[in-house]
Amino acid sequence: MPEFFDTIKGFGVTFRQMFRKVDTVEYPEVKRPTAPRFHGRHQLNRWPDGLEKCIGCELCAWACPADAIYVEGADNTAEERYSPGERYGRVYQINYLRCILCGLCIEACPTRALTMTNDYELADDSRESLIWTKEQLVVPLRPGMEAPPHPMRLGASEEDYYQLGAMLAASQAGSGERNPVEKGPVQDWPVQGRDGSARQGEVQ
Numbered sequence: 001m002p003e004f005f006d007t008i009k010g011f012g013v014t015f016r017q018m019f020r021k022v023d024t025v026e027y028p029e030v031k032r033p034t035a036p037r038f039h040g041r042h043q044l045n046r047w048p049d050g051l052e053k054c055i056g057c058e059l060c061a062w063a064c065p066a067d068a069i070y071v072e073g074a075d076n077t078a079e080e081r082y083s084p085g086e087r088y089g090r091v092y093q094i095n096y097l098r099c100i101l102c103g104l105c106i107e108a109c110p111t112r113a114l115t116m117t118n119d120y121e122l123a124d125d126s127r128e129s130l131i132w133t134k135e136q137l138v139v140p141l142r143p144g145m146e147a148p149p150h151p152m153r154l155g156a157s158e159e160d161y162y163q164l165g166a167m168l169a170a171s172q173a174g175s176g177e178r179n180p181v182e183k184g185p186v187q188d189w190p191v192q193g194r195d196g197s198a199r200q201g202e203v204q
């Protein structure tokens with residue numbers, strides 16, 4: 001007798017589901033927004049004058065448990081400067097065949113150069129196209145930014161640069177309190193899709 005009721009209970013579960021609202025989304029025509037802190041693909045950020053935040057230190061590559069990041073640093077010179085400070089990331093690659101989107105690399109980055117967006121459309125049918133290069137990962141220039149190489153343009157000293165840079169980035173993000181170097185999230189920073197199209201993404 002108890003076994004008989006188990007069967008009825010099992011059918012009851014199925015029966016209840018028949019009257020529930022369908023939760024299926026017609027992807028890719030319909031796309032649900034992700035959770036705000038969703039770990040999507042990475043991006044490399046810039047300072048407000050357009051210089052790159054990446055200093056080529058390779059800490060992200062060392063932190064990665066999947067060995068998915070390859071970085072080659074190089075020296076900035078007075079004539080050819082890509083980032084503030086001594087070094088910049090000359091080569092930067094992320095292999096999305098290996099990456100498990102765990103976020104350890106962005107935690108390791110000392111300059112908040114590397115952050116993650118909400119972009120999850122990473123599937124492809126060739127291995128080569130899943131190795132994203134620096135050119136694909138670096139955030140597009142915003143109005144008022146100048147494409148590197150160029151000198152540090154924010155203030156007269158290095159101290160000025162970082163203080164003014166943080167303040168300007170905060171005002172660009174629409175919040176007077178936010179310091180992107182220390183706090184990170186910038187809700188509406190434009191990110192670039194693989195095809196070069198602009199997408200909205202959340203930086204974490």
Ligand code: SF4
Pocket residue numbers: 063064065066067068069094098099100101102103104105106
């Ligand atoms: S998200 Fe994780 S697996 Fe992917 S590159 Fe960063 S550390 Fe490596």
Ligand code: SF4
Pocket residue numbers: 053054055056057058059060061071089108109110111112113114
């Ligand atoms: S992304 Fe950050 S951790 Fe990685 S090389 Fe650049 S500065 Fe260093």
